[in-house]
Amino acid sequence: MAASRYVDEYDDDGLDDDYGDDGYEEEEVLSAEDEAAMEVGTTKVREALGDNAGMVSLKQIRDALWHYYYDVNKSVSYLKTNFIKPPPAPPKPKVAAPKKTPQDHQYVSSNDGLSFGRGSLGFPITKKPRLPHRSFFDDMPWLDTPHQRHTTFVEPSRPRWGLLGGGEGTAGMSKLQRLAAARRKKNDEKKEQDKPGETEEGISQLSISEPSQTETQKPSRPLAKRQKLSNHSESPEQDIGASQDGDNGHPQESRQTTVSPTRHAVETHEDADSLPPPKAAPSAFARTLFGSATDSKTARRDVFPMPYTSSSSFSPKTFSEPSPDDIVFAAQRKAGKKGPTITKTAKKDNEGEADEAASGVAKLDISDVPPPKSKGLDVVKEFESSSSKRNASFVVVGHVDAGKSTLMGRLLMELKFVEERTIAKYRRQGEKIGKQSFALAWVMDQRQEERDRGVTIDIATNNFETEKTKFTILDAPGHRDFVPNMIAGASQADFAILVIDANTGAYEKGLKGQTREHILLLRSLGVQRLVVAVNKLDMVGWSSERFDEITQEVTGFLQGLGFHERYVAFIPISGLEGDNIVRPIEDSAASWYTGSTLVDALEAAVPSTAADLRKPLRMAIFEVFRSQQGTTTISGRVDAGTLQVGDVLVVQPSGENGFIRSIVVDNENHDWAVAGQHISIALVNIDPIHIKLGDILCHPADAIPCGESFVMKAMAFNHLMPSPIDLHRGRLHAAGQIQSLLASLDKTTGEVIKKKPKVVHPGDIARVRIKLGAKVPLEAGQRVVIRSEGETIAAGLLE
Numbered sequence: 093m094a095a096s097r098y099v100d101e102y103d104d105d106g107l108d109d110d111y112g113d114d115g116y117e118e119e120e121v122l123s124a125e126d127e128a129a130m131e132v133g134t135t136k137v138r139e140a141l142g143d144n145a146g147m148v149s150l151k152q153i154r155d156a157l158w159h160y161y162y163d164v165n166k167s168v169s170y171l172k173t174n175f176i177k178p179p180p181a182p183p184k185p186k187v188a189a190p191k192k193t194p195q196d197h198q199y200v201s202s203n204d205g206l207s208f209g210r211g212s213l214g215f216p217i218t219k220k221p222r223l224p225h226r227s228f229f230d231d232m233p234w235l236d237t238p239h240q241r242h243t244t245f246v247e248p249s250r251p252r253w254g255l256l257g258g259g260e261g262t263a264g265m266s267k268l269q270r271l272a273a274a275r276r277k278k279n280d281e282k283k284e285q286d287k288p289g290e291t292e293e294g295i296s297q298l299s300i301s302e303p304s305q306t307e308t309q310k311p312s313r314p315l316a317k318r319q320k321l322s323n324h325s326e327s328p329e330q331d332i333g334a335s336q337d338g339d340n341g342h343p344q345e346s347r348q349t350t351v352s353p354t355r356h357a358v359e360t361h362e363d364a365d366s367l368p369p370p371k372a373a374p375s376a377f378a379r380t381l382f383g384s385a386t387d388s389k390t391a392r393r394d395v396f397p398m399p400y401t402s403s404s405s406f407s408p409k410t411f412s413e414p415s416p417d418d419i420v421f422a423a424q425r426k427a428g429k430k431g432p433t434i435t436k437t438a439k440k441d442n443e444g445e446a447d448e449a450a451s452g453v454a455k456l457d458i459s460d461v462p463p464p465k466s467k468g469l470d471v472v473k474e475f476e477s478s479s480s481k482r483n484a485s486f487v488v489v490g491h492v493d494a495g496k497s498t499l500m501g502r503l504l505m506e507l508k509f510v511e512e513r514t515i516a517k518y519r520r521q522g523e524k525i526g527k528q529s530f531a532l533a534w535v536m537d538q539r540q541e542e543r544d545r546g547v548t549i550d551i552a553t554n555n556f557e558t559e560k561t562k563f564t565i566l567d568a569p570g571h572r573d574f575v576p577n578m579i580a581g582a583s584q585a586d587f588a589i590l591v592i593d594a595n596t597g598a599y600e601k602g603l604k605g606q607t608r609e610h611i612l613l614l615r616s617l618g619v620q621r622l623v624v625a626v627n628k629l630d631m632v633g634w635s636s637e638r639f640d641e642i643t644q645e646v647t648g649f650l651q652g653l654g655f656h657e658r659y660v661a662f663i664p665i666s667g668l669e670g671d672n673i674v675r676p677i678e679d680s681a682a683s684w685y686t687g688s689t690l691v692d693a694l695e696a697a698v699p700s701t702a703a704d705l706r707k708p709l710r711m712a713i714f715e716v717f718r719s720q721q722g723t724t725t726i727s728g729r730v731d732a733g734t735l736q737v738g739d740v741l742v743v744q745p746s747g748e749n750g751f752i753r754s755i756v757v758d759n760e761n762h763d764w765a766v767a768g769q770h771i772s773i774a775l776v777n778i779d780p781i782h783i784k785l786g787d788i789l790c791h792p793a794d795a796i797p798c799g800e801s802f803v804m805k806a807m808a809f810n811h812l813m814p815s816p817i818d819l820h821r822g823r824l825h826a827a828g829q830i831q832s833l834l835a836s837l838d839k840t841t842g843e844v845i846k847k848k849p850k851v852v853h854p855g856d857i858a859r860v861r862i863k864l865g866a867k868v869p870l871e872a873g874q875r876v877v878i879r880s881e882g883e884t885i886a887a888g889l890l891e
C-alpha cells in the first residue's frame with residue numbers, strides 16, 4: 093500500500109532508491125512535472141508565434157516560460173518584444189534630400205574600424221562625412237552632421253537678461269503691480285522730500301539705472317545722441333534718468349545708463365563693439381518686489397537687497413551664530429555620539445559659543461533621554477488574570493495553486509472579517525486581467541506582482557477570531573522559488589493547514605513537489621499538528637473515493653515522518669465555493685461526509701500546552717518599519733517570555749539597546765505581551781541601522797548568544813557533504829558551509845553509528861558542523877533549515 097511506501101522511505105535503502113544515486117545531476121534538470129509543463133507551454137508558444145516561431149530558440153522559449161511560470165500569453169509577448177522583429181514601419185513621406193557633397197558619402201577609414209551595415213551593437217552605421225579638419229573627435233557619431241547643415245554660432249546681439257531682468261517699461265504690469273509701484277514711488281518721493289538738499293543725489297541713487305564701474309566709459313557722441321532720442325519712450329524710471337541728462341551736469345553718464353537694451357540691439361556692430369556689455373533692466377516684478385537699488389556707490393546693479401532685511405526684527409548676525417541644533421550636536425559630539433559634521437569654518441566661528449552651550453548639555457546623550465515609563469508589571473500574573481482569548485497562529489502550506497489564499501479569503505469572508513463587496517470589487521478588477529477566479533485569493537495576495545502573476549510570493553498575515561481563539565493566519569507561498577518565505581512563516585506557527593488540490597493529476601503533482609517538501613519542513617521546524625484541507629472537491633464531484641485515496645496516502649506519509657494520527661485531521665472542502673469552511677457542504681453529492689467543518693478543526697488543532705512565558709524573552713524580527721520620527725516598529729511573534737512597555741531590549745547580533753515605547757496586539761495598544769502573540773512594538777533610542785530581519789530581541793540580562801560555528805543534528809533530505817549552504821531560521825538567512833560531517837546517528841536511539849562519514853544519504857540523521865560567514869544569534873534547541881542551490885537539503889536541531 094502507498095502508506096507503507098512512505099513509511100519505508102526513511103529506511104536507508106528505500107531512500108537511496110527513491111532519490112537515486114545521481115542526485116547531483118538532477119539539480120540541473122527540471123522535475124518531471126515541470127518538464128511536462130514546459131513541453132506543453134513550448135508547443136503553445138510556438139503555435140502562438142506561428143510563422144515567427146523559427147526566430148526564437150528553444151532555450152529562449154523555455155526561459156520565458158520559466159520566468160512567467162508557464163504563462164503562455166506573457167511568454168509570447170515577451171518573446172515578440174525581445175526577439176522578433178517588429179513589422180517594418182510605413183515609409184515616411186519623402187523630404188527633399190539636401191544636396192550632398194561628395195565627401196558626405198565616401199569617408200570610411202579602414203583604421204577607424206567603421207564600416208557600412210550594422211555595427212557590433214546592432215545599430216546601423218551611416219556613412220561618415222568627410223570633415224574639413226580631421227581631429228581626434230571626428231569619429232564621434234554625433235558629429236555625423238551633413239556639411240551643409242554645419243553652422244557657426246553667432247552670439248546674439250540682444251543682451252541676455254539677468255536674474256529678474258525684465259522687459260520694457262510697465263506695459264506688462266498687472267494692476268496690482270502698478271499700484272505697488274506707485275505706492276513705492278510715492279514713499280520714495282516722500283523720503284526724498286525729508287532730505288532737503290540731497291534730492292538730486294537721492295534721485296540718482298533711487299534710479300535703477302545706476303552707473304556701474306564699467307559704465308564710466310564714454311560712448312561716442314553720435315551714439316549718445318541716438319540713445320537719448322530713443323529713451324523718450326522708455327519706462328518712467330528710465331525717464332527719470334533721461335531727465336537728468338540736462339539737469340545734473342553729467343550728460344554722458346546719464347545717457348549711457350539709460351540705454352534701452354532693445355534699442356541697443358539695432359545699433360551698428362561697430363557701435364555695439366565699442367560699448368560695455370549692456371545690462372538688462374530689472375523686470376516690473378523685480379522692481380515691485382525689491383524697489384529701487386539703494387546705495388549707488390556700493391550696490392551692484394544686478395544685486396538687490398532681500399525684502400526681509402528691511403524688517404525691524406532682522407538681525408544681520410542671525411546666521412553667523414550657532415543654531416540651537418548646532419549647540420546640541422556639539423554637545424553630543426563631546427559626549428561621544430555621532431552628529432552631523434559641522435564645516436571647519438562654522439566650527440571655528442562658533443567654537444566659543446558651542447563649548448559654552450555644551451557645558452550645559454554635555455551630559456545630554458541620546459540614550460539619556462528618559463525612557464518610556466515602565467509600570468513594573470508582573471506580566472505572567474497579568475496574563476493569567478486576564479480574560480483574553482487564547483492566541484494561536486497557523487501557517488497555510490501546500491503545492492502551488494492548491495487554493496491556499498482562496499481558502500483564507502473565503503474563511504475571512506464567511507466569518508465577516510472581509511466584506512463581500514470587497515470580494516466583488518476584486519472580482520471586477522480581476523476580470524480586467526482575466527484573473528477573476530483569484531478574487532478571494534486577493535484578500536491575502538495584496539502585492540501587485542502577486543496579483544499579476546497569480547502566485548503568492550511572501551507570507552501574508554491576517555487575523556480573525558472565533559468564540560474561543562484569536563487566530564493569526566500566515567499564508568505561505570506554494571511555489572518552490574519561495575520556499576524560504578514558507579520557512580519563515582512555518583517557524584512562527586503553532587500548527588498548519590496543509591491544502592491539497594484533489595483535482596485529477598494535481599494531487600499527484602503536489603505530492604512530488606511542494607506538498608511533500610512543505611510536510612518535511614513542517615516536521616523539521618517542529619510543527620506537529622496538521623489540518624489537511626482536501627480542496628477543490630467540487631471539481632471531482634465530491635467523490636468520496638478520491639477523498640479516501642488522498643487521506644490514506646497522506647496519512648501514511650505523515651506517519652512515516654512521525655506525525656501522530658490524533659494530531660492530524662482531514663477535512664473535505666471547496667474553498668472557492670465555500671463548502672465546509674464555516675457552513676456544511678450543500679452539494680448532495682457530498683452527503684457521505686458528516687464530520688466537522690474547517691473552522692471546528694482549527695479550534696481543535698490549537699495546542700493546549702501553555703506557551704513558554706517564564707523563559708527568557710525571544711522575539712524573532714519578522715518585519716521592520718522605520719518612521720521619520722526616530723521610532724522603529726518591529727513586528728513578529730513572541731517565541732518565549734514576556735515584555736512590557738518601558739523594557740530595555742537588546743537586538744542580537746548587533747547588541748544595540750532600545751526602549752519599548754508601545755506594544756500593539758490585535759490592532760490595540762497593550763502594556764504587555766506574552767509568548768505566542770503576534771505583536772508590533774515601537775522601539776526608541778536605537779538606530780534602525782542595527783536592526784535586520786531575522787535578528788532576535790531579548791532582555792539584556794539573558795540575551796541570546798551569537799556565534800558563527802555550531803553543531804546540529806540534521807535529518808538529510810539530500811546527500812550531505814562538506815559544501816556551501818544557506819542557513820534559514822525564520823527570516824534569518826545566513827550563508828556558510830557544512831564544515832565537517834561528525835557522525836551518522838541511529839534514527840531511533842540517536843547513537844553514533846559511524847564517525848566522520850564521507851557522505852550522509854537522504855533520510856539519514858547525522859551530526860554536522862556548520863560554519864557561517866558572520867555571527868548570528870543561535871542557541872541550543874533552535875530548529876534550522878539548511879538549503880543549497882534552491883533545494884532544502886537538511887533540517888534539524890542545534891545542539
Ligand SMILES: Nc1nc2c(ncn2[C@@H]2O[C@H](COP(=O)(O)OP(=O)(O)OP(=O)(O)O)[C@@H](O)[C@H]2O)c(=O)[nH]1
Pocket residue numbers: 490491492493494495496497498499529530533546547548549568569570571627628629630631665666667668669
Ligand atoms: N474549482 C475550484 N477552484 C479553486 C478552489 N480553490 C482555489 N481554486 C482556484 O485555484 C486557483 C489558485 O488558487 P490560489 O488560492 O491562488 O492558490 P494558492 O495555493 O494560494 O497559490 P500559491 O499561493 O501561489 O501557491 C485559483 O484560480 C482559484 O480560483 C476550489 O475549491 N475549487
